[in-house]
Amino acid sequence: MYTLYWAPGSAAFAPHVLLEEIGAPYRLVPVDISRDKPRDPEYLEINPNGAVPTLIVDGRVVYEAAAICLWLNDRHPEAGMAPPPGDPARAHYYQWLVYMADTLQPAFQTNYYPGRFCKDERAFPAVKARAAERLAEIWGRLDAALDPGPWMLGDRLSICDHYIAMLSTWFEPQHKATIRIPRVERLFAHLAERPAVARTLAQHDMA
Ligand SMILES: N[C@@H](CCC(=O)N[C@@H](CS)C(=O)NCC(=O)O)C(=O)O
Incomplete structure (x- = not known):
């Protein structure tokens, strides 16, 4: 049984x-991540x-969304969400997952939490404006990588697609005017037809 915070x-x-794609039993534990509230000390121990997210299975704790995805795919190759070891497509499976985690997510972080990158509150609008430019650059590269697609690994669905779909839901309204990601939107529409995705979207109130 997996536990997902x-x-x-x-x-x-x-x-x-x-976890839905895998079909493994899991339980969800909600965490309050409101910006104006301190974190629960019990959760900070984990x-x-x-x-x-944080995932626990058999007493082992793993955090970092991309690491959790890599680990789950190692444990459940039958789900088909990663090219197997030795498959040349595995190179880009690593590349895109790491690129999204270490390049795109920090740009979102800079936008959402400017105070983690700059102490001077007067500079926050400038920090956020630069983050928006970075987001536009990075999303441009990701959207281009979906040509011809339809998936990040070409004709093969993988966790990279679920990951990019997740990140495409993180925009603030002002980004929508400047950041165009038509191929990512097409990918999202295809993904949303999958029962595992529909169930997850419903649980996140995003159906
Ligand atoms: N690098 C981490 C970042 C996770 C992350 O930023 N999670 C956000 C929600 S999308 C969060 O919990 N924010 C609350 C906080 O950072 O205090 C990962 O990929 O798991």
Whole structure:
């Protein structure tokens, strides 16, 4: 039985949808990640970053959404959400997952939490404006990588697709005017037809 610490609409979405794709039994534990509230000390013992997701199985704790996805795929190759070891497509499976986690997610973080990157509150609008530019650059590269698609790995569905779909739900209204991601939107529409995705979207109140 897996235990997933989560919050709706958060980085827990990708591990959550992967658990649904796998069909493994799991339970969800909600975490309050409100910006204006301190983190629950009990949760900080599990994940000192105070962020979601965290996954526990057989007493082993793992955090970082991408790491959880890689680990779940290792444990459940039968779900077909990763090219197997030795398959050349595995190179880009690693590449895109790491790129989204270490390049795109920090740009979102800079936008959502400017105070973690700059102490001077007067500079927050400038920090957020630069984050918006970074988001536009990075999303441009990701959307281009979906040509011809339809998936991140070409004709093969993988966790990379669930991951990019998750991140595409993190925009603030002002980004929508400047960031165009038509191929990602097409990918999302295809993915939403999958029962595992529909169930997860419903649990995140995003159906
Ligand atoms: N690098 C972490 C980041 C996770 C993250 O930023 N989670 C957000 C929700 S999407 C969160 O919990 N934010 C609350 C906080 O950072 O205090 C991961 O990929 O798991």
